[in-house]
Amino acid sequence: MTGEEAPTPRDVAVVAFAQTEHRRSTEESSEVEMLMPVLHEVLARTGLKAADIGFTCSGSSDYLAGRAFSFTLALDGVGAWPPISESHVEADGAWALYEAWTKLLTTDADTALVYSYGTSSSGSIRDVLTRQLDPYYLAPLWPDAVALAALQAQALVDAGDTDETALAAVGARSRADATANPHAQLTGNVPQGDYVVRPLRTGDCPPVSDGAAAVILAAGERARELCERPAWIRGIDHRIEAHALGVRDLTDSPSARLAAEHAGAFERPVDTAELHAPFSSQEVILRKALRLDGSVRVNPSGGALAANPVMAAGLIRIGEAAARIHSGESDRALAHATSGPCLQQNLVAVLEGDPR
Numbered sequence: 001m002t003g004e005e006a007p008t009p010r011d012v013a014v015v016a017f018a019q020t021e022h023r024r025s026t027e028e029s030s031e032v033e034m035l036m037p038v039l040h041e042v043l044a045r046t047g048l049k050a051a052d053i054g055f056t057c058s059g060s061s062d063y064l065a066g067r068a069f070s071f072t073l074a075l076d077g078v079g080a081w082p083p084i085s086e087s088h089v090e091a092d093g094a095w096a097l098y099e100a101w102t103k104l105l106t107t108d109a110d111t112a113l114v115y116s117y118g119t120s121s122s123g124s125i126r127d128v129l130t131r132q133l134d135p136y137y138l139a140p141l142w143p144d145a146v147a148l149a150a151l152q153a154q155a156l157v158d159a160g161d162t163d164e165t166a167l168a169a170v171g172a173r174s175r176a177d178a179t180a181n182p183h184a185q186l187t188g189n190v191p192q193g194d195y196v197v198r199p200l201r202t203g204d205c206p207p208v209s210d211g212a213a214a215v216i217l218a219a220g221e222r223a224r225e226l227c228e229r230p231a232w233i234r235g236i237d238h239r240i241e242a243h244a245l246g247v248r249d250l251t252d253s254p255s256a257r258l259a260a261e262h263a264g265a266f267e268r269p270v271d272t273a274e275l276h277a278p279f280s281s282q283e284v285i286l287r288k289a290l291r292l293d294g295s296v297r298v299n300p301s302g303g304a305l306a307a308n309p310v311m312a313a314g315l316i317r318i319g320e321a322a323a324r325i326h327s328g329e330s331d332r333a334l335a336h337a338t339s340g341p342c343l344q345q346n347l348v349a350v351l352e353g354d355p356r
Contacts, residue, residue: 013230017319054109093315094337117212178302211309231322235263
């Protein structure tokens with residue numbers, strides 16, 4: 001308004017994070033049964049009850065669940081009566097967190113619960129993801145997710161940006177880091193193995209993973225009441241590449257770079273980065289696009305190469321980055337989430353702890 005200063009945006013922080021022990025299959029339990037312990041754990045970390053939450057947002061996929069409006073069953077587990085303020089995105093939980101963050105900025109709520117889940121084992125995840133492609137030219141050819149990632153990896157090799165030895169090192173490091181993460185021990189010390197689709201071998205690809213994750217956001221002084229060292233969200237942004245793979249440079253990720261720029265990632269160095277890179281070759285691309293040098297610890301949790309519950313893996317990256325700020329292991333962290341083929345959509349969040 002003319003003659004008035006613009007209002008200062010609220011400070012919003014991640015104050016709690018919880019996730020399941022990710023498994024190759026959860027056929028013996030329903031999505032609600034998988035989700036409930038995570039919700040109880042994340043609430044217990046703050047001392048909040050479900051009735052104390054001002055806004056709830058979830059992320060999941062009806063394609064993975066095999067039925068329409070599947071999220072309503074999970075919402076029953078949260079407790080939707082008496083009526084609550086609630087929303088859902090048909091996407092990774094990182095995008096549900098973006099919506100919840102926006103809600104808290106409007107001052108309509110002071111706390112938010114964000115959760116997501118996915119059961120990748122319920123069908124052929126490689127084929128299901130083909131439905132994300134252009135319906136006229138690409139989808140009818142049924143190129144699966146690994147084949148498309150292999151195209152991207154081969155483009156990197158041809159450009160001289162990496163080679164198979166370097167890719168093997170990425171996979172080995174990620175799984176070695178995951179041995180300290182009880183939630184991500186799906187694969188252990190996986191050898192590089194045989195080719196799945198050249199040049200990608202078994203060790204370059206993510207395991208099929210079922211799992212769920214949840215975070216709690218809080219604004220202002222409420223965050224400090226709920227968490228000893230909140231992970232403040234200093235910036236968050238998401239961008240998208242062209243839908244047609246043929247018009248993109250698969251060796252680069254301009255959308256990730258732009259999202260990072262708008263999130264403020266380049267204003268000061270980060271010490272930790274949790275990258276949602278389901279394939280080893282995608283970490284190479286993201287390191288370059290996000291300007292991450294050797295001083296930054298990348299995927300100390302093991303990343304998506306250790307556990308990749310589709311629709312939750314991006315939210316887990318934000319949660320893992322926040323957890324390291326909570327514990328004092330990190331002061332300024334970058335978290336990244338992706339969706340779509342060959343890093344088509346990218347979300348970047350910058351998290352900071354209070355000065356020590």
